[in-house]
Amino acid sequence: xxxxxxxxxxxxxxxxxxxxxxxxxxxxxxxxxxxxxxxxxxxxxxxxxxxxxxxxxxxxxxxxxxxxxxxxxxxxxxxxxxxxxxxxxxxxxxxxxxxxxxxxxxxxxxxxxxxxxxxxxxxxxxxxxxxxxxxxxxxxxxxxxxxxxxxxxxxxxxxxxxxxxxxxxxxxxxxxxxxxxxxxxxxxxxxxxxxxxxxxxxxxxxxxxxxxxxxxxxxxxxxxxxxxxxxxxxxxxxxxxxxxxxxxxxxxxxxxxxxxxxxxxxxxxxxxxxxxxxxxxxxxxxxxxxxxxxxxxxxxxxxxxxxxxxxxxxxxxxxxxxxxxxxxxxxxxxxxxxxxxxxxxxxxxxxxxxxxxxxxxxxxxxxxxxxxxxxxxxxxxxxxxxxxxxxxxxxxxxxxxxxxxxxxxxxxxxxxxxxxxxxxxxxxxxxxxxxxxxxxxxxxxxxxxxxxxxxxxxxxxxxxxxxxxxxxxxxxxxxxxxxxxxxxxxxxxxxxxxxxxxxxxxxxxxxxxxxxxxxxxx
Numbered sequence: 001x002x003x004x005x006x007x008x009x010x011x012x013x014x015x016x017x018x019x020x021x022x023x024x025x026x027x028x029x030x031x032x033x034x035x036x037x038x039x040x041x042x043x044x045x046x047x048x049x050x051x052x053x054x055x056x057x058x059x060x061x062x063x064x065x066x067x068x069x070x071x072x073x074x075x076x077x078x079x080x081x082x083x084x085x086x087x088x089x090x091x092x093x094x095x096x097x098x099x100x101x102x103x104x105x106x107x108x109x110x111x112x113x114x115x116x117x118x119x120x121x122x123x124x125x126x127x128x129x130x131x132x133x134x135x136x137x138x139x140x141x142x143x144x145x146x147x148x149x150x151x152x153x154x155x156x157x158x159x160x161x162x163x164x165x166x167x168x169x170x171x172x173x174x175x176x177x178x179x180x181x182x183x184x185x186x187x188x189x190x191x192x193x194x195x196x197x198x199x200x201x202x203x204x205x206x207x208x209x210x211x212x213x214x215x216x217x218x219x220x221x222x223x224x225x226x227x228x229x230x231x232x233x234x235x236x237x238x239x240x241x242x243x244x245x246x247x248x249x250x251x252x253x254x255x256x257x258x259x260x261x262x263x264x265x266x267x268x269x270x271x272x273x274x275x276x277x278x279x280x281x282x283x284x285x286x287x288x289x290x291x292x293x294x295x296x297x298x299x300x301x302x303x304x305x306x307x308x309x310x311x312x313x314x315x316x317x318x319x320x321x322x323x324x325x326x327x328x329x330x331x332x333x334x335x336x337x338x339x340x341x342x343x344x345x346x347x348x349x350x351x352x353x354x355x356x357x358x359x360x361x362x363x364x365x366x367x368x369x370x371x372x373x374x375x376x377x378x379x380x381x382x383x384x385x386x387x388x389x390x391x392x393x394x395x396x397x398x399x400x401x402x403x404x405x406x407x408x409x410x411x412x413x414x415x416x417x418x419x420x421x422x423x424x425x426x427x428x429x430x431x432x433x434x435x436x437x438x439x440x441x442x443x444x445x446x447x448x449x450x451x452x453x454x455x456x457x458x459x460x461x462x463x464x465x466x467x468x469x470x471x472x473x474x475x476x477x478x479x480x481x482x483x484x485x486x487x488x489x490x491x492x493x494x495x496x497x498x499x500x501x502x503x504x505x506x507x508x509x510x511x512x513x514x515x516x517x518x519x520x521x522x
Contacts, residue, residue, distance in 0.1 A: 033478060034363035034463070038370050042078075045374035046070040055379050066375050077373060082366065089365035094316050095357065095464060098147045101323030103350015104343065108331040110276060111152070113269040124160065128170055131156070132229035135174020136181050136222050139188075145175035146461040148319065151468050158244070164472050165484065166238040172465055173229045173488040176453040179416070180446035181221035185212055188416060192442055195420050199428035200438040213439035213514040214446065217503065221496065228495050229488060236487045244472070272334030279329035283322055287311065356470060360463035368458070396501055398434075399444050402427065403497055406448025411456045416449050432518060439514035447500060451493040454485040 048066035055064050068074055086092070105111045131153045138145030150171045157167025179188075190211035197209035265273070290298030291311055298311045311318065327346070331337025393401055409419055423445065424438075431441045453459050457478060469476045469484070509515045 031360050031363050034360065034367045034457075038363065038367040041367065041370040041374055041376065042069040042074075044376055045074070045370075048374075048376060048379070053379055055383065064375050064379060066379065067373055069370060069374055074373070078370070081369065085365045085369040086362050089361055089368070089460075092358075092361050092365070095147050095461075096351070096354065097316050098319050098323075099350050099354060100347045101320035101327070102148060104327040104346040105323045105330075107346035107349055108327045108336045109269065109272065109334055110327050110330040111155070113265065113273055113330070113334070114276075117265065117273065127156070127160070128167075128233050129226055129230045131167060131170045132174040132178070132233070133222070133226040135171045135176075135229075136178035136225055137183065138175055139179055139182055145171070146464055149175060150465065151471075154468065154472065163238060163241045163244040165241055165244070165469065166233055168465075168468055168472070169237050169484050169488070170229060170233040172454055172485065173232070173492075174225065176459065176461070177229070177450055177485075177488050177492050178222070178225035179450040179453055180214075180218065181225045181450075182218050183222055185215065189214070192416070192420055192446070195424050196428055196438045196442045199424035200432060202425065202429045203432045207438065209438055209442075210511065210513060213511040214443050215511040216508065216514075217443050217510040220499065224495060224499055225492065228491050232487050232491050237484065268334045272330040272332075272336070275329040275333030276326050279326050283325060287318075354467075357464055357467040360467060364463045371458075396504060399500060399504065400497055402441075402444050403448040403451075403493075403500070406445050407452045407493065408448075410449050410452045411458060416446075419449065420445060435517050437515060437518050440510050440516045443510045444500065447496045451489055451496060455482050455489050 045066055046068045049068035049071075051066075053066055056062070069078060102111075131149075135145055135149055135153075138149050150168055153167040153171035154164035155167075158164040193209045193211045193213055196213075197207065200207040200209060287298065290296045291306065291309070294304055296304075298309055299306060300309045328337065328343065331342070337343060391398075391401065406419070406423070409423070420442075424442075427445070428438045428441050432438065456462065462481070466476070466478060466481055469481055473480060503510070504516060507516055
């Protein structure tokens with residue numbers, strides 16, 4: 001039998017991804033699609049309520065039943081909470097506030113000059129790796145990786161003659177697909193550890209879970225995801241996308257293509273960057289003054305901690321303020337700012353580009369709220385957990401299946417902590433009875449939770465990514481984004497699961513004081 005050549009396999013994969021994109025883009029505009037989803041949830045909530053489905057919440061032991069949004073009470077909730085759903089949608093404020101500062105940085109020329117400097121200084125062969133790695137590390141800063149790094153990566157690729165969608169995909173893969181990898185601890189680590197500890201105490205009331213319990217595995221995963229993301233971008237995604245045609249983009253993007261060359265920095269740009277560097281040194285000094293001393297003014301009041309400090313909890317405000325100050329410094333140095341009117345015009349211009357995202361968020365927010373109110377997602381997640389528990393598998397196959405289930409549940413529930421709060425009371429005690437530590441079970445969950453982030457419309461920032469992609473491809477839709485990111489999901493899932501298997505076979509602790517197996521009971 002004749003085996004397929006490497007070229008034929010690549011063509012076959014491209015045809016598959018093209019098919020995914022075509023099928024996905026047959027769907028209506030993303031805003032319309034979220035509106036349709038919201039209506040479907042209303043209908044499904046009534047059907048499930050009529051069927052009288054119910055589950056027992058594994059944590060609270062409360063009976064969870066579907067809530068019909070077609071009821072009088074449901075109708076009242078839809079009408080009275082529509083505005084609250086929209087304005088309370090978490091990513092909306094994050095994106096708009098951050099974009100005020102970032103937009104000013106763009107209009108003053110700070111971003112363009114900084115990119116010139118970066119492109120001229122960075123070795124071309126490391127550019128993709130640096131972007132994916134930066135995406136993974138950006139998870140420390142809440143959602144700022146989505147808001148700042150993803151669009152910047154597209155601009156960087158565009159500036160060196162590469163397809164901007166490939167840069168966008170590389171950054172998104174690092175930020176979202178690498179959500180559970182990092183070299184440093186973030187706010188999600190103590191949050192998940194606290195949930196794991198509560199679940200573990202169902203079996204052992206004295207059990208304690210350290211927030212750094214997954215650190216060893218996270219560090220290795222950082223480099224695994226960075227290298228894997230680089231390979232997928234350069235070997236699969238970029239060849240499939242081909243050379244970028246500016247005519248495919250929106251008007252603003254096409255106009256920006258006529259800007260200055262990235263070959264050299266002008267004297268005005270150099271002067272602006274010198275002013276920016278001075279301002280940055282002052283800002284960093286102030287932040288260090290507030291965070292290094294044990295009683296620093298940027299530490300958490302009372303405890304003096306850093307993980308819940310104003311610096312980390314208010315990271316979006318810091319991004320805005322830092323971008324604002326640096327933009328003014330650059331504008332004064334480069335001569336691109338003449339008065340306060342220029343500052344306000346610059347911020348207003350950035351808001352003008354967010355129209356598509358705001359419309360998407362309105363309908364996405366209603367859909368997510370309806371989905372939560374109906375309890376449909378909660379019931380589906382519990383049923384899936386029960387099916388895995390009843391499978392009878394043990395060892396490596398059981399853990400692989402657990403990764404798979406977490407990845408599937410992630411497609412219908414966006415929040416990592418909400419899913420773990422639901423799943424931990426079932427799986428942590430179950431796996432403890434099989435001899436596995438809660439810390440190891442948490443690692444397995446985090447792998448599944450991360451790998452499908454980049455293809456899940458339920459992920460909070462998915463609508464924003466669709467809006468970014470539309471800037472470079474007017475015909476883009478949800479199908480375009482899913483086809484663009486699907487290779488990352490496949491490769492991340494396979495390689496991360498293989499790393500897990502090797503880790504299990506070698507018996508390496510997943511973090512400080514966090515072995516894979518519980519010590520045998522006497």
